[in-house]
Amino acid sequence: MSRGRYGEYGGQYISETLMNELLYLEEQYNHYINDDEFVGELNTLLREYAGRPSLLYYAERMTEDLGGAKIYLKREDLNHTGAHKINNVLGQVLLAKKMGKTRVIAETGAGQHGVATATAAALLDMECEVFMGEVDTKRQALNVYRMELLGAKVHSVKSGTKTLKDAVNDAFRDWIARVHDTNYVIGSTMGPHPFPMIVRDFQAVISAEAREQFLEKEGKLPNAVIACVGGGSNAMGAFYNFIDDDDVKLIGCEAGGKGIDTPYNAAALTKGKIGIFHGMKSMFNQGDYGQIAPVHSVSAGLDYPGVGPEHAYLRDSGRAEYVPVTDEEAVSAFEYLSRMEGIIPAIESAHAVAYAMKIAPKMDKDDIIMICLSGRGDKDVRSIAEYRGVDLDE
Amino acid sequence: MSKISNAFKNGKAFIGFLTAGDPTVEKTVEYILAMEEAGCDLIEIGIPFSDPMAEGVVIQDANVRALKHNTTTDDVFEIVRAVRSKTDIPLVFLTYINPVFFYGYEEFFKKCGELGIDGIISPDLPYEEKGEIADIARKNDVDVISLIAPTSKERIQMIANDATGFIYVVSSLGVTGMRSEIKTDLKSILEDIRDVTDLPLAVGFGINTPEQAKDISRLADGVIVGSAIVKIIEEHGEDAADALKEYVSSMKEACN
Numbered sequence: 236m237s238r239g240r241y242g243e244y245g246g247q248y249i250s251e252t253l254m255n256e257l258l259y260l261e262e263q264y265n266h267y268i269n270d271d272e273f274v275g276e277l278n279t280l281l282r283e284y285a286g287r288p289s290l291l292y293y294a295e296r297m298t299e300d301l302g303g304a305k306i307y308l309k310r311e312d313l314n315h316t317g318a319h320k321i322n323n324v325l326g327q328v329l330l331a332k333k334m335g336k337t338r339v340i341a342e343t344g345a346g347q348h349g350v351a352t353a354t355a356a357a358l359l360d361m362e363c364e365v366f367m368g369e370v371d372t373k374r375q376a377l378n379v380y381r382m383e384l385l386g387a388k389v390h391s392v393k394s395g396t397k398t399l400k401d402a403v404n405d406a407f408r409d410w411i412a413r414v415h416d417t418n419y420v421i422g423s424t425m426g427p428h429p430f431p432m433i434v435r436d437f438q439a440v441i442s443a444e445a446r447e448q449f450l451e452k453e454g455k456l457p458n459a460v461i462a463c464v465g466g467g468s469n470a471m472g473a474f475y476n477f478i479d480d481d482d483v484k485l486i487g488c489e490a491g492g493k494g495i496d497t498p499y500n501a502a503a504l505t506k507g508k509i510g511i512f513h514g515m516k517s518m519f520n521q522g523d524y525g526q527i528a529p530v531h532s533v534s535a536g537l538d539y540p541g542v543g544p545e546h547a548y549l550r551d552s553g554r555a556e557y558v559p560v561t562d563e564e565a566v567s568a569f570e571y572l573s574r575m576e577g578i579i580p581a582i583e584s585a586h587a588v589a590y591a592m593k594i595a596p597k598m599d600k601d602d603i604i605m606i607c608l609s610g611r612g613d614k615d616v617r618s619i620a621e622y623r624g625v626d627l628d629e
Numbered sequence: 630m631s632k633i634s635n636a637f638k639n640g641k642a643f644i645g646f647l648t649a650g651d652p653t654v655e656k657t658v659e660y661i662l663a664m665e666e667a668g669c670d671l672i673e674i675g676i677p678f679s680d681p682m683a684e685g686v687v688i689q690d691a692n693v694r695a696l697k698h699n700t701t702t703d704d705v706f707e708i709v710r711a712v713r714s715k716t717d718i719p720l721v722f723l724t725y726i727n728p729v730f731f732y733g734y735e736e737f738f739k740k741c742g743e744l745g746i747d748g749i750i751s752p753d754l755p756y757e758e759k760g761e762i763a764d765i766a767r768k769n770d771v772d773v774i775s776l777i778a779p780t781s782k783e784r785i786q787m788i789a790n791d792a793t794g795f796i797y798v799v800s801s802l803g804v805t806g807m808r809s810e811i812k813t814d815l816k817s818i819l820e821d822i823r824d825v826t827d828l829p830l831a832v833g834f835g836i837n838t839p840e841q842a843k844d845i846s847r848l849a850d851g852v853i854v855g856s857a858i859v860k861i862i863e864e865h866g867e868d869a870a871d872a873l874k875e876y877v878s879s880m881k882e883a884c885n
Binding site for chain 1: 703755
């Protein structure tokens with residue numbers, strides 16, 4: 236495939252002002268990713284600071300309850316800051332530091348990527364500003380305060396739909412004005428090349444570890460790997476080192492919202508059309524004249540009208556399949572995993588749990604499913620209570 | 630020779646931008662004609678987009694206003710049709726690439742050719758991705774206008790060699806919007822570009838006062854103004870024609 240392309244997807248559809256910076260970023264990334272000192276430093280941070288390798292946990296009660304395939308959870312929720320986001324952020328912020336930048340910016344939906352970026356910036360002594368849609372600052376008020384505690388400045392984005400896509404718009408608008416001292420630490424496998432590649436590479440640690448852990452624990456690879464997909468970084472990380480293992484099914488769970496027959500979903504692969512936005516050619520939820528559509532998900536982290544270009548390619552090539560999971564199914568799975576295993580998953584990850592609950596009973600007892608449990612659900616407790624009509628302030 | 634070169638025959642060019650459908654489709658036609666009458670040499674018509682990533686707040690808001698009453702790409706073509714029945718002024722589209730991609734490149738550029746659109750500026754289609762539309766645009770006599778930014782440096786030659794119509798020189802880092810001061814060393818950037826091309830060079834981003842227009846037109850072949858014009862439309866709504874004429878003529882005068 237040509238540089239920065241995944242089939243027809245990907246590319247660099249971005250302002251000329253940013254082009255030299257993107258080329259420089261790619262060059263620097265290619266240099267440092269092959270530099271033993273950088274890789275050593277990053278691996279030390281992942282191990283000593285983020286807590287890797289993350290556990291591969293056998294969910295015995297859930298397995299018995301569902302009565303089919305053995306279910307394993309890849310516990311990204313146990314990472315420092317509570318999600319897979321830290322894997323990518325430590326890589327990108329360390330890279331920014333090596334490149335001589337003094338400031339990083341990030342977009343955030345649920346707040347996990349913003350918290351992770353603020354954390355890495357605190358650790359590596361960088362200035363940090365985070366862009367977050369006004370709607371999300373309300374849904375995830377606790378994460379706003381966490382970022383501020385960590386020394387970051389949080390911008391509440393009031394344009395457009397006031398959610399993740401608008402946060403990305405404003406992050407790009409900030410970056411274009413300050414390319415000289417700032418790196419945009421993008422949170423998912425999206426945006427113009429080289430971002431989808433860089434984020435995938437930093438997240439691929441998930442499947443690299445899982446592959447070894449399965450061979451050690453089970454002596455074989457899983458039959459299916461299931462992950463939720465917004466932009467698609469935890470899914471890309473969970474899939475990547477299994478792509479060449481043809482017998483491992485790769486399944487991405489998109490936000491089906493209130494249903495894919497309603498306009499209230501964020502399932503870009505299921506309901507979107509090919510388009511060009513946020514620097515990439517990929518699949519997007521859009522209206523009749525190519526206007527980007529307002530989308531909906533109970534999960535702020537999946538509330539994005541597009542998907543990373545490599546997922547669009549994996550879908551077209553048939554290597555991975557993508558299924559919609561509704562708000563209701565995800566909330567039920569959120570509650571189910573909490574009661575069954577004593578693990579409160581992020582509402583994003585609960586989309587993957589929900590789909591595993593659907594297919595596990597139909598599979599053999601010898602079969603194995605890996606769910607990428609991309610994050611912890613503490614941040615979601617308030618909004619799930621609200622969803623269920625429970626008033627916590629009474 | 631493209632019709633765009635006509636814009637640079639009447640002294641230094643003044644290029645005005647407005648967003649189609651703001652405040653209404655009919656008013657956009659009227660305002661384009663008013664700007665021409667007041668001395669505009671070329672007009673950029675913005676096709677409204679839900680997520681105008683390269684724009685500052687003023688033009689973002691104009692996009693919101695235009696989309697609020699569902700201004701479509703077909704409506705924008707109707708604006709062009711109405712304007713073309715009255716004038717030959719060079720017209721270019723300023724559009725993000727997704728509405729064009731969605732419409733279909735063949736269909737979009739065929740319509741541009743038929744209606745007399747002379748060029749297209751797409752802020753999210755850099756040199757590397759220009760191949761998306763280059764052949765189809767050429768076939769329909771539509772110039773793809775290239776942008777050169779203060780950060781372009783060694784990319785200047787590659788971009789300029791491939792450029793047609795005029796070159797849009799971005800004055801400053803950042804998004805569109807009025808700036809009190811342009812700090813970039815425009816003189817040296819413009820010299821670097823002139824070393825490799827004979828195309829006219831027009832400078833945009835941040836320019837809003839006659840003083841700025843005067844300073845920049847000493848160095849460049851044209852001055853591009855967007856946000857200041859859109860701001861006048863925002864303030865005067867459906868009665869902006871006189872204020873636009875007054876502003877445009879003061880700017881055109883300052884250029885020469």
